[in-house]
Amino acid sequence: MKPRSYFGPDDLAAMQRLVQRSWTTDSHWHLGDLGWQRPSMADRRIALWEDDEAGQVVAWAWISAPARLEMQAPAGLTGDVLAWFDQEAAGEQQTVTVVETDAALVEELSAAGYRPVDDEPFFRHCLRDLDDSLPAPRLPGGYLVRAVRPGELAARAAVHRAAWRPGRLGEMQVPPVDLGDGESGMTTKRYADIVSHWPYRSDLDLVVEAPDGRLVGTALGWLDEVNRVALLEPVGVDPEHGRRGLGVAVSLACLHAMRDAGATQAVVCPRGDDAYPVPRRLYHAVGFRDAGRTVTYRR
Known part of the structure; x- marks a missing residue:
């Protein structure tokens, strides 16, 4: 089966549908992962494998710099995907990130000369049941959590920029x-691209409003209505309002919104290595448990 190149938004939706059809608690991807990464797709080498009779995408892969493969494929097509990667990234140092429980893909990688490495960060897959054990969010006086409102796109994007400044992320690492x-x-334009496509929902896009009316925290939920599982990605707080429990509060509020929307389970995927412990500690604080991890293989 020969792949074709990625063309645009309709293809991304088809990639998301494949993730949705094949999702389990061991899955590497949630359809919300692709929704969040939508604006970056135009800069990647992406291939799709299609079943013409079913009219569906049955496998996809992309290469991000310098030569890292990300993929979703059934066992019968992993060899085809790796062959495409070999051709596209010939002469480069090839790496593939997989979930440790994907035995079929790990076997294919081993046969093709890939070996696991321990010199790169990895990500934990964490799960939480959205049941009666979900506590209510608690906020310091004067703060409130609510869904984002029409007309707040620029402010919403600005909070994300404040929370995710590279300098601040470097300070959170161990050692800094x-x-x-x-x-x-x-940017506002980039965020507008995200919110204008499925499966974004404004009722799952929560913000923290400070006493002066400014937006200072965010948590975004992505609902897979078929599997009734929601992804929490990303969460951020303006560092000027840090250490007040706002990250925990907005995360819990988003989990409640996901449950109200029909989700019975939530997933989040923070870095799991000891060099970047803060996000994982936050998610554990709201009841997530470790359920798996990614492993990087290098050829």
């Missing part, structure tokens, strides 16, 4: 790392 003092790439 100098990542410079640039800005996150989240």
